[in-house]
Amino acid sequence: MTQAIGAKSRIIYQQEATFKTTPATPNANLLYFETESFQSTRNLIDSKTIRGSRDATQPVIGNKDVKGTIKTELQAYVGTLLKGALGNVVTTGTAPYTHTITVGSLPSFVIEKGFTDIGEYFLYNGCKVNKLDLTVSPEGFQSLSLDFVGARETASTTSFDSTPNDLTKVSWTGFNIAYIKEGGTPIATVTEVTLSIENNLDASVYVIGGQGERYSLPEGIVKVSGKVKALFDGMSLLQKAMNSQTSSLEISYSLGTGDGSSGNEALNILIPELIYSPASPAIAGPSGVFIELPFEAFYSTNSTGSSIEMVLKCTQAIL
Numbered sequence: 001m002t003q004a005i006g007a008k009s010r011i012i013y014q015q016e017a018t019f020k021t022t023p024a025t026p027n028a029n030l031l032y033f034e035t036e037s038f039q040s041t042r043n044l045i046d047s048k049t050i051r052g053s054r055d056a057t058q059p060v061i062g063n064k065d066v067k068g069t070i071k072t073e074l075q076a077y078v079g080t081l082l083k084g085a086l087g088n089v090v091t092t093g094t095a096p097y098t099h100t101i102t103v104g105s106l107p108s109f110v111i112e113k114g115f116t117d118i119g120e121y122f123l124y125n126g127c128k129v130n131k132l133d134l135t136v137s138p139e140g141f142q143s144l145s146l147d148f149v150g151a152r153e154t155a156s157t158t159s160f161d162s163t164p165n166d167l168t169k170v171s172w173t174g175f176n177i178a179y180i181k182e183g184g185t186p187i188a189t190v191t192e193v194t195l196s197i198e199n200n201l202d203a204s205v206y207v208i209g210g211q212g213e214r215y216s217l218p219e220g221i222v223k224v225s226g227k228v229k230a231l232f233d234g235m236s237l238l239q240k241a242m243n244s245q246t247s248s249l250e251i252s253y254s255l256g257t258g259d260g261s262s263g264n265e266a267l268n269i270l271i272p273e274l275i276y277s278p279a280s281p282a283i284a285g286p287s288g289v290f291i292e293l294p295f296e297a298f299y300s301t302n303s304t305g306s307s308i309e310m311v312l313k314c315t316q317a318i319l
Contacts, residue, residue: 004117225297
């Protein structure tokens with residue numbers, strides 16, 4: 001028999017109108033990815049009964065645990081997944097479009113990984129983004145990771161969408177960062193930013209009669225956090241942390257003119273309100289000294305109405 005090859009595999013995804021229900025009309029998007037770890041597992045529950053010998057009686061299977069991580073690059077045409085990480089989107093314009101994505105109720109997705117060379121497919125329903133991790137770096141592709149929790153796995157020899165939409169891969173790199181602003185002012189000394197969005201999904205909702213499938217996946221309070229690494233050239237950033245001073249962070253990616261047309265896609269990530277955790281710089285050796293400040297975002301009075309806002313300009317009409 002032929003062994004499946006990772007290079008010939010694919011991932012497609014589509015938003016569900018109803019949780020755990022595959023859309024009646026397939027309209028999936030192809031995802032360019034690096035690695036994935038989707039699977040459904042079930043633990044075995046041992047019996048505690050005693051029968052007069054040291055041999056165990058037969059165990060039974062427990063609830064289904066569907067989850068997985070997809071690692072990829074920050075791309076212009078994964079807006080649906082950015083919406084999946086935050087929840088709310090408002091779209092304006094017509095080809096190109098401007099999508100403003102903020103914190104709201106999370107959608108669910110059907111995600112399928114297909115081993116196309118051997119004709120085997122695994123379909124995952126009721127998938128929500130539990131965590132998004134982004135690394136902003138000065139060169140190369142920008143690392144994006146999405147942790148999902150789901151409800152159901154179905155194996156099949158056919159795909160639920162044999163002709164998914166290929167929106168192509170348009171990735172931003174470190175050279176496409178138009179600017180980084182800290183406290184509303186451009187800053188030129190940042191060497192790395194890590195950003196995490198945690199939705200704190202309640203993965204414990206199993207009901208009697210549900211045959212081990214998750215009944216729902218309620219989201220909790222979102223936690224937006226990260227770390228700014230910068231050259232240590234003075235006390236301004238550290239002083240903000242020491243004083244618990246509210247600040248902000250804005251990262252802007254742009255190709256070409258940044259108007260959202262093909263080849264000119266743009267993404268602006270704004271954290272309007274944040275607090276740094278003070279951490280004085282360490283001397284790691286004789287070379288340059290850096291400062292690394294963890295931060296947490298919050299919402300109080302900012303005009304976006306959200307603890308984080310992403311504005312995506314591209315030619316994709318529907319998120």
